[in-house]
Amino acid sequence: xxxxxxxxxxxxxxxxxxxxxxxxxxxxxxxxxxxxxxxxxxxxxxxxxxxxxxxxxxxxxxxxxxxxxxxxxxxxxxxxxxxxxxxxxxxxxxxxxxxxxxxxxxxxxxxxxxxxxxxxxxxxxxxxxxxxxxxxxxxxxxxxxxxxxxxxxxxxxxxxxxxxxxxxxxxxxxxxx
Ligand SMILES: [Zn+2]
Numbered sequence: 001x002x003x004x005x006x007x008x009x010x011x012x013x014x015x016x017x018x019x020x021x022x023x024x025x026x027x028x029x030x031x032x033x034x035x036x037x038x039x040x041x042x043x044x045x046x047x048x049x050x051x052x053x054x055x056x057x058x059x060x061x062x063x064x065x066x067x068x069x070x071x072x073x074x075x076x077x078x079x080x081x082x083x084x085x086x087x088x089x090x091x092x093x094x095x096x097x098x099x100x101x102x103x104x105x106x107x108x109x110x111x112x113x114x115x116x117x118x119x120x121x122x123x124x125x126x127x128x129x130x131x132x133x134x135x136x137x138x139x140x141x142x143x144x145x146x147x148x149x150x151x152x153x154x155x156x157x158x159x160x161x162x163x164x165x166x167x168x169x170x171x172x173x174x175x176x177x
Contacts, residue, residue, distance in 0.1 A: 011066070016050040021068040027051075029077065031163065032060040039156060043163040061102050077164045081106055082115050082134075089141040095127070101146045107132055108157045109164070 013020045014027065021027055028051040034042045036059070045066065046054055055063075064080030088103035107130060110116040119140060120131035128145040148156075 011045065011068070013045075014047040014050055015044040016046055016054060019047055021047070023068055026065055026067050028055075028063055029066045029080075030058065030060040030063040031160070032058065039152070041156070041159050041163060061098070074164065078110075078113055078115060081164065082110060085110055085116075086134075086141075089132075089143050095144050095146055100144060101148065103143055104130075104146050104148075105153070105156055105160055107143060108153070109161050112157070112161060 011021075011029075025047070027045050027047050029043065029045045031041050031043055034040055041061075062081070062084040064077070064084065066076055066080075085103060085106040088099055088106070091099065093099045093103075107116060111118060111132070115136075116132045116134055118130060119133040122129045122131060122142070129142050130145060132141050132143065133139070134141075
């Protein structure tokens with residue numbers, strides 16, 4: 001339930017000034033680590049005024065514009081993450097970089113949400129790569145699989161996915177259990 005509350009709050013009010021978003025209001029969502037040495041994720045959101053002051057001070061993994069409108073916030077979030085993934089996947093980064101890990105975790109979430117499909121797994125110079133395919137754009141990306149253990153991957157992917165779920169989806173999943 002903890003994750004549900006965070007995600008829900010992030011879509012309702014500014015994490016800084018606590019102001020509730022009005023209808024059609026644009027705000028900024030970010031994914032960040034709660035502390036510098038943490039692997040966990042938190043989701044926060046900021047009204048545009050607060051973001052102006054906060055953006056230089058905050059460390060975050062990615063940010064995107066959200067809008068409190070009739071469009072489901074969840075599909076906004078997933079679309080934004082797909083764009084973040086594309087940006088990261090187009091970059092060259094070292095395997096031990098935070099970005100490599102985050103890119104891989106995003107890919108796992110997007111696979112789960114069926115925005116990407118796994119086309120191939122390749123090994124080059126003892127390194128494993130995923131070849132991922134995006135149907136809508138008819139485009140493939142090759143990304144390295146970082147050295148994380150299975151449990152860690154599972155935990156972080158679940159956490160990330162739950163931060164992006166709409167309250168409705170979570171309720172439905174809760175009922176199934
Ligand atoms: Zn604010």
